[in-house]
Amino acid sequence: MREPYFIVAEEVLFFFFFKAGTNPIEFSPDNVYRMQREGNSWSEPEAIVEPGEVMWQFSEENGTHFVSSYFGEHYTANLGSIVLHFNKSADGISWEPADEQNIISYSGGISEVGFAFDLGIWL
Structure with missing residues (x-):
């Protein structure tokens, strides 16, 4: 389990993390998972993005949650093949591009x- 994040959206506590491979010298992310607090227990982990994508930083601004994520060849000689996303969510469940005109923020x-x-002011 790597990059753990907790967020509260619409009074619900969410836990995000990604699962990496078992080889200690290889970076091979499996998927990002989300769990939701339900009463006194947690829901089962649910895969929420494309396999291999890593959600990196979460932040909240004016009641909207934002996250940067990346996908692609990293830590290899094939530099330049990473895609970066910048998404937003009001409820912690549905994520969409922060800028619909630029779904891929960076390559x-x-x-x-x-x-x-x-x-x-964020519009």
Whole structure:
């Protein structure tokens, strides 16, 4: 289990993580999973993105959750084949591109991208 994140959306607690392979010298993400707190227990892990995609950073701004994620060849000699996404969600379940005109935010060699919001207004 890697990159664990908790978020609260619409008064529901969610837990996100991704499962990696078992080879300690190889980076091979399986999938990102989401669990939801239900009363005093957790739901079963549910795969939520394309196999191999990694959700990297979550943040909340004005009641909307945002996440950066990446997919592709990383930590190899084939640099430049990574696709980066920037998605948003109001409920923690349904995720969509933060900018519908740019579903792929970036394509190149960078994977673990962080972000922050300034005092501007998000439309």
